[in-house]
Amino acid sequence: MTDKTVDARGLNCPMPILRAKKALKEIPVGGALEVLATDPGSMSDFDAFAKQTGDELVSAERLETHFRYVIIRRS
Amino acid sequence: MTDETAQNRKSLAIIVSKGTLDWAYPPFILATTAAAMDMDATLFFTFYGLGLLKKKLDLGVSPLGNPAMKMPVGGLHLGMPNLVAALPGVTAGATAMMKSMIEKKGVATIEELRDIALESGVKLVACQMTMDLFEFKKEDMIDGVSFGGAATYLSEAVKADVNLFI
Numbered sequence: 001m002t003d004k005t006v007d008a009r010g011l012n013c014p015m016p017i018l019r020a021k022k023a024l025k026e027i028p029v030g031g032a033l034e035v036l037a038t039d040p041g042s043m044s045d046f047d048a049f050a051k052q053t054g055d056e057l058v059s060a061e062r063l064e065t066h067f068r069y070v071i072i073r074r075s
Numbered sequence: 076m077t078d079e080t081a082q083n084r085k086s087l088a089i090i091v092s093k094g095t096l097d098w099a100y101p102p103f104i105l106a107t108t109a110a111a112m113d114m115d116a117t118l119f120f121t122f123y124g125l126g127l128l129k130k131k132l133d134l135g136v137s138p139l140g141n142p143a144m145k146m147p148v149g150g151l152h153l154g155m156p157n158l159v160a161a162l163p164g165v166t167a168g169a170t171a172m173m174k175s176m177i178e179k180k181g182v183a184t185i186e187e188l189r190d191i192a193l194e195s196g197v198k199l200v201a202c203q204m205t206m207d208l209f210e211f212k213k214e215d216m217i218d219g220v221s222f223g224g225a226a227t228y229l230s231e232a233v234k235a236d237v238n239l240f241i
Binding site: 010011012013014015018020021039052053075 | 085107108111113181182183
């Protein structure tokens, strides 16, 4: 179960990251955010984002039509 | 946030010297992303970059003298000879084409990125010397902009982890 979902499908860099950050601020620390994206660069970007912010990327999946990420807010 | 984590925050400083539609993207993309990654970001707008702070943006892009500008047309990438690019209306046409590609590919507009930059605390500094040189008034610029000179930029740049000139 996630606390919130950001649908960034169809949006290009850097919008999936910017939308995800905005949503992360709206969930409690320890909460989980689901992000859906179609930007092929997002695989690398969400990994880099989580490494820098300290949030935890617990899942990064390549589905048939899009990517799905789950990030736990850690700070 | 404690004082200690505030001091450990990474930061980005960029000199923004160009004001065409294409060159407007890198500084705003990087500054908004830096802010999203918990970094402090400062954009210092000078010379032609200063126009990016105007209330009403009217950005353009020209293929004239820009042989790298090859637009995707029917699977090919086509450039334009300078002699053609110099004709009246070509800059407007190329700008319209770029804007339509931007929309189609889900790329944010500069207005959108600029709003997010302001919301997320990116510092936007207008070069006062350029304001005077090009006869801009403070009221021509969006709210939230501060004004300063080389020393203002350097005081941010000297402590920044990432410094760029665009």
